[in-house]
Amino acid sequence: MAHIRKAKNLADWFDQRLSTNRLFEVMMTKYWIPKNINWLWAMGVVLTALFGLLVISGIFLLMYYKPDADLAYDSVNYTIMQEVAFGWLWRHIHAVAASMVFVIIYIHMFVAIYYGSYKNGREMIWISGMILFVVFSAEAFSGYMLPWGQMSYWAAAVITNLFGGIPLIGSDVVEWVRGNYVVADSTLTRFFMLHVFLLPVVILSMIAVHFYALRTPHVNNQDGEEIDFEAEASKYMAGDRRGAKVIRFWPDFLCKDIFIISLFMILFFALVCYHFDFAMDPINFERANPLATPPHIYPEWYFLWSYEVLRGIFFSANLGLVFFGIAQVVFLLLPWLDRSNVVKPAHKRPGFLLFFILLIIDLIVLTVYGKLPPEGSAKYVGLVASISFLILLFVVLPYVTMKENKQGDNL
Ligand code: HEM
Numbered sequence: 001m002a003h004i005r006k007a008k009n010l011a012d013w014f015d016q017r018l019s020t021n022r023l024f025e026v027m028m029t030k031y032w033i034p035k036n037i038n039w040l041w042a043m044g045v046v047l048t049a050l051f052g053l054l055v056i057s058g059i060f061l062l063m064y065y066k067p068d069a070d071l072a073y074d075s076v077n078y079t080i081m082q083e084v085a086f087g088w089l090w091r092h093i094h095a096v097a098a099s100m101v102f103v104i105i106y107i108h109m110f111v112a113i114y115y116g117s118y119k120n121g122r123e124m125i126w127i128s129g130m131i132l133f134v135v136f137s138a139e140a141f142s143g144y145m146l147p148w149g150q151m152s153y154w155a156a157a158v159i160t161n162l163f164g165g166i167p168l169i170g171s172d173v174v175e176w177v178r179g180n181y182v183v184a185d186s187t188l189t190r191f192f193m194l195h196v197f198l199l200p201v202v203i204l205s206m207i208a209v210h211f212y213a214l215r216t217p218h219v220n221n222q223d224g225e226e227i228d229f230e231a232e233a234s235k236y237m238a239g240d241r242r243g244a245k246v247i248r249f250w251p252d253f254l255c256k257d258i259f260i261i262s263l264f265m266i267l268f269f270a271l272v273c274y275h276f277d278f279a280m281d282p283i284n285f286e287r288a289n290p291l292a293t294p295p296h297i298y299p300e301w302y303f304l305w306s307y308e309v310l311r312g313i314f315f316s317a318n319l320g321l322v323f324f325g326i327a328q329v330v331f332l333l334l335p336w337l338d339r340s341n342v343v344k345p346a347h348k349r350p351g352f353l354l355f356f357i358l359l360i361i362d363l364i365v366l367t368v369y370g371k372l373p374p375e376g377s378a379k380y381v382g383l384v385a386s387i388s389f390l391i392l393l394f395v396v397l398p399y400v401t402m403k404e405n406k407q408g409d410n411l
Helices: 010-018 020-029 039-062 072-083 087-115 123-145 150-165 170-178 185-215 229-237 249-274 301-312 317-337 350-371 376-407
Strands: 032-034 246-248
Touching: 010 020, 020 185, 020 249, 032 229, 032 249, 039 087, 039 185, 039 249, 072 087, 087 123, 087 249, 087 301, 087 350, 123 150, 123 185, 123 301, 123 317, 150 170, 150 185, 150 317, 170 185, 229 246, 246 249, 301 317, 301 350, 301 376, 317 376, 350 376
Parallel strands: none
Antiparallel strands: 032 246
């Protein structure tokens, strides 16, 4: 048992019992970040702030929302939007934050891909990040169902129906997920539970794992330089702050991040007040009607690329489903599909840069065509873009990176 003396203050009381000073050192003041990074490395902290906003606004919405198929629509569109003071503001904050989380997640992911921050010891950061992406997708999908508008209902019908493609047990799984033969009140209540409890708990735990996974390999830097963090930290602590290649996570790195978060919040609240409509589908302002299918069903913009991979294979629903399943997990395999151990920004890796640009173009095409009705030439563009997506990841990436490995580090 440790020797406990009279505490000098509250912080000292906690420190004697929980070693809080040591914890603060390990996670903050002696957690070293390379100097050679740019503003794109602030996206992780922006994501943490956005998650905080989603939780706070969600708690306010929860005070008036009714998880009941007969009451949900009015509780959102009438009670929250019109009766409750500033209810509209919390709803707009929640909806815009849900969309912006995906904008920032995609930027964060593609920055990591561009700089090769997912390999050579950083695999666990990448894997925990990808799990966060999948759980965030489930969180967004379950949240979209809650207003019980036309798109909530029909998107839920289409997506839950996908489980029907599982061999042998498909239709049982669909029924189990819905809690009914069709999307109904039981579906709403279970997705409500997922949205407000189970998935947020998983997200919080995964954010903790993601942060922990960063602690040992440390974040990458703009040149992919392998830094000796201990030697550079000693330099820093000996007073050579200019010569050291590292800074402290707190206060140095986080203060800069807080500046970026402040700029981001200006943009965010401008969107919340003046352009919130980009995060809300007009069709969802019609009450859910199980008897009237909307002429064209599509998901939110951040799911369009994977939805198009599903639809793109228009001649075979089963094959489309297989492609869709692969598209959900393919990024998880990135550290192994990339056969090269070179960690450098893409502009210093010509073959990889070509792959990166083609991948972005392909994802944009998939997103644009995912929103269009699958008719005429759009069907064929979708088909080519879906097949190209898998070829890029399973053929082009291993090929260019294997060649790069052979050329060695003289890139
Ligand atoms: C809510 C979700 C997420 C949060 C809160 C979060 C947070 C963070 C933070 C704070 C950092 C360190 C600073 C930075 O590089 O920005 C980081 C780094 C990283 N994250 Fe995330 N992240 C999230 C999602 C993701 C996703 C979806 C991926 C990719 C699949 C990902 C992959 C990475 C990688 C590879 C790094 C290391 C970057 C480097 O070494 O330069 N993260 N994340």
